[in-house]
Amino acid sequence: MNPIIVATDFSEVAENAVEYAAAVAKHNDAKLILYNSFVIPTHAANTLLPAASIQKLITDNEIRLIERALTISIDYDIEVEHESDLSFVQDALKSLIEKHQAALVVLGMNTKTLEQDLWGNTTTSAIKRLNLPVMAVPLGAHFEGTKNVLFACDVLSGISEKVLANIKELAIALNAEVEVFNVNEKVEELKIHASLPEVSAIDDGLEGISYYYKNVNSNAVIKEIEKEIIDFQADLLIMVPKRYGFWSSIVHRSKTRIMASGLKIPLLSLPIS
Structure with a gap:
């Protein structure tokens, strides 16, 4: 490495x-x-x-x-x-x-x-x-191995091949299980969307490691991620921050930034490109 x-x-x-x-x-x-x-x-x-x-x-x-x-x-x-x-x-x-x-x-x-x-x-x-x-x-987080990795993302917005490759490499290195966690108020369970290209791309990108999907219908993204960290007993949270222009950044508060300043486990932020 x-x-x-x-x-x-x-x-x-x-x-x-x-x-x-x-x-x-x-x-x-x-x-x-x-x-x-x-x-x-x-x-x-x-x-x-x-x-x-x-x-x-x-x-x-x-x-x-x-x-x-x-x-x-x-x-x-x-x-x-x-x-x-x-x-x-x-x-x-x-x-x-x-x-x-x-x-x-x-x-x-x-x-x-x-x-x-x-x-x-x-x-x-x-x-x-x-x-x-x-x-x-x-403060208080200690590395004692990472077994459960929570990847919080917007599946239907698409995820780059590089991000998926990074997650797969990490999971292999740590021998960890990955949960792809999607919070969206507009879709039902991801399993009924298995034919969508966005979901197929994740399947291809994470092939060879232990992973599964979980979808929650909600508009309270931050709260749902915090709850899932506890339910999944996650050791690490992975997120991909979205890029906003100047005016958009005034309106949009980055969910990645908010999560980073309120966690009890490490947050790994992966760049889009």
């Missing part, structure tokens, strides 16, 4: 995501890239500190990152590299993805707040902007 990138600001949520990413890297025999976007503390930025003092803050942060990378490498017996800069996180992640040909970006996810719901945060912004799988890991 190509390298996994995980970002940390050394907060509790971010460090939990680091542990999760390290365990995933261990499971997949992958290299881990530990990234930190250094931010000059507010009290330092608001004072006229000499350049030497600012450089010391940067150096101390670099040392802390090196020590963390070494600890992870020893604890999980994996190869760990570290990267740090003063760039915006999204810009830096794009560069790191290209530099390391990464397969996955892992970020911590804070608990749900109204501000996050409306405007998002670093993690939800990465989900929106990065053309790579992004995993949002909530």
